[in-house]
Amino acid sequence: MGRCSTLCRLRPYVGRRWCKLLHVAVALFLVCLGCLETRVNHPSALVPSVQKASALVQSQPVKSLDSHSPRRSLLPFLLLHSATLASLAVWPASVSAAAPPTAETEPRTAADCVRAEVLTAAAGDPKLAAALLRLAFHDAGAGGPNGSIRFELTRSENVGPSLRQALSAVERVVLRCGVTWADAIAIGGAAAVEASGGPRIEVGIGRADALGPDPEGMLPNGGFTGDETRAYFRRRGLSDEEAVALCGAHTLGRWTSFLGVSKECMDRKDPDELWACSREQGQRLPFSEHPEAFNTEYFQDVAEAYRRSQAPRIPGAGRIKDRPLAERQRLDQVRRLNLLPSDNGLMYDEEFRPLVLRFAGDEKAFFAAFARGYKKLVG
Ligand code: HEM
Known part of the structure; x- marks a missing residue:
C-alpha cells in the first residue's frame, strides 16, 4: 500500500472491500474516458448528446483527480461516469427524438457540398447560373441525366463558351465533393436556380456517369x-x-441572334469557328x-x-x-x-x-x- 494512490487513502473511511470496488469503478471510468477521447478526435462520429457528455467529462475529472479531498473528489467522478454511460445508453433514442438538426450540427452530405459550391461560384459570376441550368437541361434532356454532355460539347446545339465554362465549374465540384459528373450537373442546375432567386429544389445523388456520348439530335x-x-x-x-x-x-440567360452576321462567317463549316465569329458579329439577347x-x-x-x-x-x-x-x-x-x-x-x-x-x-405556382418538372x- 506504500505505492497506493489517493483512492487508497479512503480505506480507513470506507473499508477494504469498498476501496477495492472503488478501484475497479475508477479503472472502468478511465477506460471509458479513453474511448471518448478517441471519439472526440473524430467529430463526425459524435452526436450532440455525446459531444456534450464528453466535453463535460473532459473538463471535470482532471480537477477531481488533483483534489486533496478524497470524499469530495470521488463523488463527481462516479456521477460523471454514470452520466456518461447513461448518455451512451440513450444515444439512439435521443437522436431519433431530437428536433431537426441545425446548420451547425447537420452532417454535410455530398448533395449539400455540391449545392454550397455552386451557390458560391454563382455568387461570383452572375452569368454562370444560366449556363449551369442549360447544361443540366442539355445533359438530362438528351438521353437522360448521365453526364454524357461532357462528350457532346462540339455539337451545334451545345457549342459555345458558356456550356464549356459551366462544365469546368462542374469539374471543380466533382473533385471537391467526390460525386459523379451526372450528380454534380443535376444538383448544380437546381442550385443555379436557387442562386438566382428561384425555388430551392432538393435533388439527391446516385446517377451513374456515361462513358461516351448519347445519340445526337434529341434536344x-x-x-x-x-x-x-x-x-x-x-x-x-x-x-x-x-x-x-x-x-x-x-x-x-441569353440567346444568340445571327441577325447582322456576315455570309462569310455563316458559311464556316467548323462549328467552333462558326460560333466564334457569329458570337463576335451576332448579338447576345436576353x-x-x-x-x-x-x-x-x-x-x-x-x-x-x-x-x-x-x-x-x-x-x-x-x-x-x-x-x-x-x-x-x-x-x-x-x-x-x-x-x-x-x-x-x-x-x-x-x-x-x-x-x-x-x-x-x-x-x-410557377416555382x-x-x-x-425539374x-x-x-x-
Ligand atoms: C422547347 C424547349 C427549349 C428550347 C427550344 C430551347 C432553346 C434554347 C436556345 C436556342 C437557347 C440559346 C442558346 C444560345 O444561343 O446561346 C437557349 C438558352 C437557354 N436555355 Fe433553353 N430551350 C428550351 C428549354 C429549356 C429548358 C427546359 C431549360 C432548363 C430547364 C432551358 C434553359 C436555358 C437557359 C438557362 C438558357 C440561357 C443560357 C445562357 O445564357 O448561357 N431551356 N435555349
Missing part, C-alpha cells in the same frame, strides 16, 4: 411549335404544366428584362409578345415611319422583346396559353411546377 430547337414542345416533354413523362414551367427557365433573376418576367414577356401580335392592325398605316408622331413615340417606348419562335409558340397553343398567363401572375427531368 428541342428554337423553331419548335407548341405541339412539338408538348411532344418532346411528354416523351419524358412531363405534364403540360411542368413543360410550360420548365420553358420558364428562359427567365435566365430573353427577359433581368436575365440574372429567376422570376415570372419570361411569362409576362411571352404574353405581351402575343398581345402585340394580336393588336388590331391600323388599316393603311403602312410602315412605322409613316405613322403619326404619337403612335411612333408610343412604339419607341415599348420595350423590345427578345424571344425565340419556340417561346412565342407557347401562346399560340390553346392548352399552353392559360398556363403561360397563370405563371405570369403567380410566382408560387412549384418548375421544381416538380426533379422529373433529372431523375
